[in-house]
Amino acid sequence: MSLLPVADARARLLALAAPLPIETVPLIDAAGRHAAEPVLARRTQPAADLSAMDGYAIRFAERPGPWRIVGESAAGRPFAIPLAPGEAARIFTGAALPPGADTILIQEEATAADGLVRMTGKGPPAQGEHVRRRGADFADGAPLIASGDRLTPARIGLAAAAGHGALPVRRRARVALISTGDELVPPGAPTPDDRLPSSNAPMLAALCGGPLAEIVDLGIVPDDLAALTAAFAEAARIADVVVTIGGASVGDHDLVRPALAAAGAALDFWRVAMRPGKPLMAGRIGDAVVLGLPGNPVSAFVGATLFLKPLLARLSGAVDPAPPMAFATLLHPLPAVGGRTDFLRGINQMDGIRAMNRQDSAGLSSLAAADCLIVRPAGAPPIAAGEQVEIVTLA
Numbered sequence: 001m002s003l004l005p006v007a008d009a010r011a012r013l014l015a016l017a018a019p020l021p022i023e024t025v026p027l028i029d030a031a032g033r034h035a036a037e038p039v040l041a042r043r044t045q046p047a048a049d050l051s052a053m054d055g056y057a058i059r060f061a062e063r064p065g066p067w068r069i070v071g072e073s074a075a076g077r078p079f080a081i082p083l084a085p086g087e088a089a090r091i092f093t094g095a096a097l098p099p100g101a102d103t104i105l106i107q108e109e110a111t112a113a114d115g116l117v118r119m120t121g122k123g124p125p126a127q128g129e130h131v132r133r134r135g136a137d138f139a140d141g142a143p144l145i146a147s148g149d150r151l152t153p154a155r156i157g158l159a160a161a162a163g164h165g166a167l168p169v170r171r172r173a174r175v176a177l178i179s180t181g182d183e184l185v186p187p188g189a190p191t192p193d194d195r196l197p198s199s200n201a202p203m204l205a206a207l208c209g210g211p212l213a214e215i216v217d218l219g220i221v222p223d224d225l226a227a228l229t230a231a232f233a234e235a236a237r238i239a240d241v242v243v244t245i246g247g248a249s250v251g252d253h254d255l256v257r258p259a260l261a262a263a264g265a266a267l268d269f270w271r272v273a274m275r276p277g278k279p280l281m282a283g284r285i286g287d288a289v290v291l292g293l294p295g296n297p298v299s300a301f302v303g304a305t306l307f308l309k310p311l312l313a314r315l316s317g318a319v320d321p322a323p324p325m326a327f328a329t330l331l332h333p334l335p336a337v338g339g340r341t342d343f344l345r346g347i348n349q350m351d352g353i354r355a356m357n358r359q360d361s362a363g364l365s366s367l368a369a370a371d372c373l374i375v376r377p378a379g380a381p382p383i384a385a386g387e388q389v390e391i392v393t394l395a
């Protein structure tokens, strides 16, 4: 198998998965997931013409008054009697206009005394000033959120305002993480010099856990074919996505591919034209999708950012599961790129973006300091300071 371009590999991975079954969850649990059906307004907002300011509800044509104050309209307590000519109602923000009123005179431009109110400032410049028209935000039945849209905080608020208390979304994916390698110990355990904390598992759980995934950390499995085979088969029984970490390359102890095969997995691809992260693999194992990430921490992180997160978005029913991309202005030149697309750790600031000095695929310190990945496509020529580069923003 030769190296697959990143976009092709991602498309092939996403084709291995379909959105998970639908469940309905309260709005409080829906943030960050994707609408599984179009969300329509169940009411009109505002439901009546409302005042946007504290003041007096008047007829614009009757300026500058005076008007006789015949009542008061507050939010939730409307004054429902039609205003006769020359009448006004005291009104507060969010309150319904009484029938007959068409404009708000704000109280800063009015003086009230002895049951009368007069305009004392410039007054409203036009009829309808400071009135929020019925249906100005949305009308009953209007489509507000498309199926597959991410439920951002604002969309959660919109759904609530539109009369929804719960929304249909896709069930969260169960993601099993399996760290492989004789050298690994659990984070926090004693580490003799020939041992290493399994930092990738908590890092990937932090990267991918949350609204889209329930992480099941199956711990560390030694470099042993039988043990790996058994662990992968068990993971496939309990998870929607099996993520293996390490053992993905070509060394004598890189047993993930033979163990996956022994556990019944069918690999779709192995090795992607990217740096870091080349020995990434994907396929199906039982009912689950399997994603094999390389063990080098930055390779695992970049692989999860470019492949695992989009896979979780697809399982959640996202319209566009690709990672979030943006453009930034490069502060210094960068050399030509070889046959693999480079994902360089970078820092993006107001004045532009710079690549970190250290880019080796085991360097967690520079990864922790980075806020984006600079994308340098395979085969790209050198690039000068001041040019635009594509970036993947990191959360």
Ligand SMILES: Nc1nc2c(c(=O)[nH]1)N[C@H]1C(S)=C(S)[C@@H](COP(=O)(O)OP(=O)(O)OC[C@H]3O[C@@H](n4cnc5c(N)ncnc54)[C@H](O)[C@@H]3O)O[C@H]1N2
Binding pocket: 179, 180, 181, 183, 184, 196, 197, 198, 199, 200, 201, 245, 246, 247, 248, 249, 250, 251, 254, 276, 277, 278, 279, 293, 294, 295, 296, 297, 299, 361
């Ligand atoms: N002859 C070749 N050697 C290598 C190639 C190659 O093409 N030919 N590819 C290199 C590339 S690129 C990468 S990336 C690495 C990744 O290989 P593996 O996925 O097999 O990773 P390991 O060998 O298991 O580990 C690499 C490195 O990462 C550490 N590691 C592993 N798991 C964890 C973990 N859970 N937490 C923290 N650190 C972990 C491990 O100790 C190693 O230091 O292969 C190159 N080799």
Ligand code: MOO
Binding pocket: 274, 275, 276, 277, 278, 279, 294, 296, 298, 299, 361
């Ligand atoms: O592709 Mo590897 O991730 O360069 O170290």
